[in-house]
Amino acid sequence: MALETGKEKQISRRISLTGLVNLANNGIVPLTLIFCWWYLSSSEIFPPILMPPLTKIWSAFTKNLTNGLLAKDLISSLSIVLQGYIGGSLLGLTAGILMGIFPRVKRLFDPVLNGLRQIPPLAWIPLLILWFGIGDASKVILIITGSFFPVLLNTVNGITGVPQGLLEFAKLYKIKKRDILLRIYLPGALSSIFVGLRLGASTAWMSIVAAEMIAATAGVGYRINDARNLMQSDVVIVYMILIGCIGGIMDFVIKAIARYVLKWQRA
């Protein structure tokens, strides 16, 4: 437990030594993993064609970087993922708020949504192609269905967790609906909502592979599929890492926003 006095706090902020330590800490597990991979792949315990050595992964990376493929795939997927994710999150948030506040709405839609939620994205593809064609619409909708549910469930949980006492206060003081929503329900549900947003983002990324099975010509999901086809496991791994990193960055951004919005908790 660190001393929490003014001086110490300021000093540690300035030189940010803890920041450095944190950074080192952050690095330990990734470095261990990389080391394991290096060891396993270079000792050829596993066939390099499935577990390519780091050098091969690196050269696949630089190659795809320099020939612009990486950028192209990334931009193409990011655009779809972001559209779907934003759509899915907004829908999930709206539905979650409605279902959290009005038990009737929840009772009405719960059974169907809880059933739909289980269905794998791949199974939707035929119907999506039928209803929305083979363009981006189908892909975006697939991502939407993926990111919708984590946001929904976490929002409902957050909303229903808002203390009854605060709502009684709001009722008595005739707080406007808008304020009840924006300044009581939302702040109270926020930390749970952000978990939903983070899970939704990763589900969005995971659905991109299924989505880009529908007539894509670029994209990280497309590339993984094709690289698997062509048995270029180094490319597969480059793209796995890429998805991991980009997803990780998105996650970091969401967490940063959460920290900012929830700053009253630590104030």
Added chain:
Amino acid sequence: MALETGKEKQISRRISLTGLVNLANNGIVPLTLIFCWWYLSSSEIFPPILMPPLTKIWSAFTKNLTNGLLAKDLISSLSIVLQGYIGGSLLGLTAGILMGIFPRVKRLFDPVLNGLRQIPPLAWIPLLILWFGIGDASKVILIITGSFFPVLLNTVNGITGVPQGLLEFAKLYKIKKRDILLRIYLPGALSSIFVGLRLGASTAWMSIVAAEMIAATAGVGYRINDARNLMQSDVVIVYMILIGCIGGIMDFVIKAIARYVLKWQRA
């Protein structure tokens, strides 16, 4: 707002009229959906090969039911899903508790986990085959990776949301570690954890399609893939509904457990 006196409460419990109303309510949305499907498919606005009429779906269902395929697929998948789900949930719970309680552990594993979380299940298949073969192990592990993360994130959120005041009390009164965990952290985190468990269950179901791409001979994921390859969209839809229902039942069970465990909230 219902009157909450003894008499009324008892009466409404006995004749359970509200129960009937609820049931009717629950039915409205599914029935509407079924009606829409019936209308769209029978009016042949969409090609029946992709949107088969209800009768065809029904006969595909009865056929697969009578020839035992449905049962076989279900048992085979359920066993894998349950193994993977239980494994993933337990891991997610354990890791979540550790990461929630000890910020250091969180800091150590967060970056890697947040990266890994984003990677689509399909991309893992070659490595899984390499490391764990083509048996059930690979499938179970794929399910584990799917259900692990929703449980993890929600557990961490729940644990960190436990009021500081209660932990201060525990520290002062020298509450045993075991009790701090089981009677302070866990109950406080439970409603969030259950959201994770519910999301984890649906992710488990969603991963079954990817999992059963690995050398399966039965299973709902296998059958969906197979039926899709063979353009038997009626079978695909039967299995979508099946997954929806079984997943819905699992969800119902988890919710029932949650209601029971969290009964103090409504007592």
Added chain:
Amino acid sequence: MGFDLHINALSKSFWVGSESIPVLDNITLDIKEGEFVSIVGHSGCGKSTLLKIIAGLVEYSAGTVLCGGQDLRESDVHRGMIFQDHRLLPWLTVAENIGFGLYGLAEQEKQGRIREHIELVGLKGFEKAYPHQLSGGMAQRTAIARAFVHKPDILLLDEPFGALDALTRIQMQDEVLKIWEQQKTTMILVTHDIDEAIYLGDRVVINTNRPASIKKIFTVDLARPRERTGHYFSLLKAQIMQEFFDSKKRDPEYYL
């Protein structure tokens, strides 16, 4: 418009486990517009429940509660309440909490009123603090300010000064009186401090133990400002004390 309160044969019970616990039993009480009524009673007897029913936050099973002749649940009279637990919004600062729900004012006027009320409860300098950064008494004072700033027609005060030291408490009592006199607010105060009940109230209602029914009502025939050490005051206090402490004998199963 008039909004006298008429509580008639009000009863209420709660479920704890499978047992139904009667909390209010046949309460009949009329409170005139602009009156100041103090309510005292033992811990757990049902005082907060009564206030919450008047606030329209808790349903009741038998009896009627009329406000200005209208069923209370439909009544639109502007009520305010200082809750026993302060119920501040954890994510709003002191100033934001106090100003929350203050509609229909120009921003400047609103800020002015907030500032004024922050000063009133002695929280200057803590405008930007969040509730978890406040001491118990400071949180309570924030809640008091929040209730005052709305200028309700009926103000329900549930042990509003319980966490305040003697001096702050006296100051706050005088502020309440000032507001009551200026704004003709109907005030219903639940308190454990018999001194306070007499000092503030036109009448002091003494409840029985759970289920609460009205045991006795004392009228305080003293001009304001009242002298806490005056003769009549002390006499009344002694009577109320007598009535209060007496209940032990009547209800032996209730440990007191």
Added chain:
Amino acid sequence: MGFDLHINALSKSFWVGSESIPVLDNITLDIKEGEFVSIVGHSGCGKSTLLKIIAGLVEYSAGTVLCGGQDLRESDVHRGMIFQDHRLLPWLTVAENIGFGLYGLAEQEKQGRIREHIELVGLKGFEKAYPHQLSGGMAQRTAIARAFVHKPDILLLDEPFGALDALTRIQMQDEVLKIWEQQKTTMILVTHDIDEAIYLGDRVVINTNRPASIKKIFTVDLARPRERTGHYFSLLKAQIMQEFFDSKKRDPEYYL
């Protein structure tokens, strides 16, 4: 083993926004084992913070706090505290809350002790109620029972009776005295009730406004049981009141 408390030049400040607010300023106070010390001070002056520091729950920046000669933070003395907010576990019933953390007893003995303490605070019949089904005073009484049942060596009481009515309060005070006499517990009581401070304490510590430093310590030279209406009692009360109300003049910027 002895565990006298030695608080020496203790200071503490909090951050609110970007401002550092000093809360405790150079507090020096020795409390002997088995002593009963009452602390009074204005709302927000730092009383709870002081208790939490003694409880080892809050870090301090300057000074030392020794307990039996050992740094308090390393000390293993069995401390208990009744928090200002009751801090009951919402998911445990009254009985479970009281029995929580009661280790090393046979089940039967444990249940007996729980029952005994439930009766002590007058909550018989509410064993199975959850905290949200309790009234404010009942929750506070549960917290009191929880603190008592542990029989700590040092008991810190932070306005423990604030939500109780006069009668229950007096009963509880006598229970505290009984326990103090039987178990030789060191007790440190924060209260806003000067009567209570005198009735219970060997000494009454009066704090200044924030940042709290010790303004004056009164020794209560009265044999127990004390007569609340006795002459010396009243005299002392008047003196303390004087000291207390006086602070207004010394610290004009603090509204009181």
Added chain:
Amino acid sequence: AGKSSPTGAGEAAKVVRIGYVDSGKSFPNDALAIAIDKGFLKAELDKAGYQLEAIPFTGAGPAINEAIAGSSIDMASSGDVPVTIAKSNGVDTVLVAAEVGFNDAALVVPKDAGVTSIQALKGKKVATLKGSYMHKSLADMLTANNLTINDIEFVNMTSQDAAAAIISKTVDAAVLSAVQEAQIVKSGHGVILLSGADNPEWKGSHGIIARSAYAQANKEAVTAVVSALIQAGEYAKANSQEAITILEKSGYPLEALALLFPDQKIDFNVVAGDAAKKAFAGVANFLFANELIRDKPDLDQWIDSSYYQEASKAIKK
């Protein structure tokens, strides 16, 4: 979005949307590749007044079938098995041409497993994708060696996963498509036990299909496509070296192309009529025998050689 143009009737934007199997670089790997690359297709379509929209499908056969059924594309060049499956399930298509027997599949075993004949695989795990042309190849290989599918333990896996399984030696054999086959052999993890090189009848074909409604309303477009494919086939035969360079654009590695076209002899075998009928009868029989389809399609009704004849006539002129 995708459901844009109606069934093709009318003057709406005159395009022909052709779906093909993406094997890695969003470029076809059959005669269509040559037809596009050498400009035959554009030339023919220009003449007919159509624009080309070539759409790659990573999801291969199933996705193409769904797109056809949902009218998101008008024509497709896809594997013999999926197009037959679509037809037998009632997707209203016509088979306007076929590229017979150029899709190679090979039975591969792990290198040091010591398996030297298919007989040794009795009771062993053999992986391939159910309901693919590789599945048919496996069935043919077994039949040719007096075995049946029941003599081995069939393991259902995509060709990619099967290759991984061969590498990690978790299966005893696998029937792989050319790309994986080439990779496995090249990397030294496996050896070819049997392949279509010596038994062309084991090889898979491509079907060129069109939605019936589209074909009826846009005869010229369909004819133009078939014509371009015929020209492409002839060109490839004559200029194999260059054709292989073109096919490399599909993502197929040279090794795979070498396996597909031994001795650099390319013959896409773009046909219609009886030759197509023969090939697809085999496919239909296989599918039916293995209960992969419920009804055998009526080949006479399905295969419409008129476009091919029309195209051939025009080319000869």
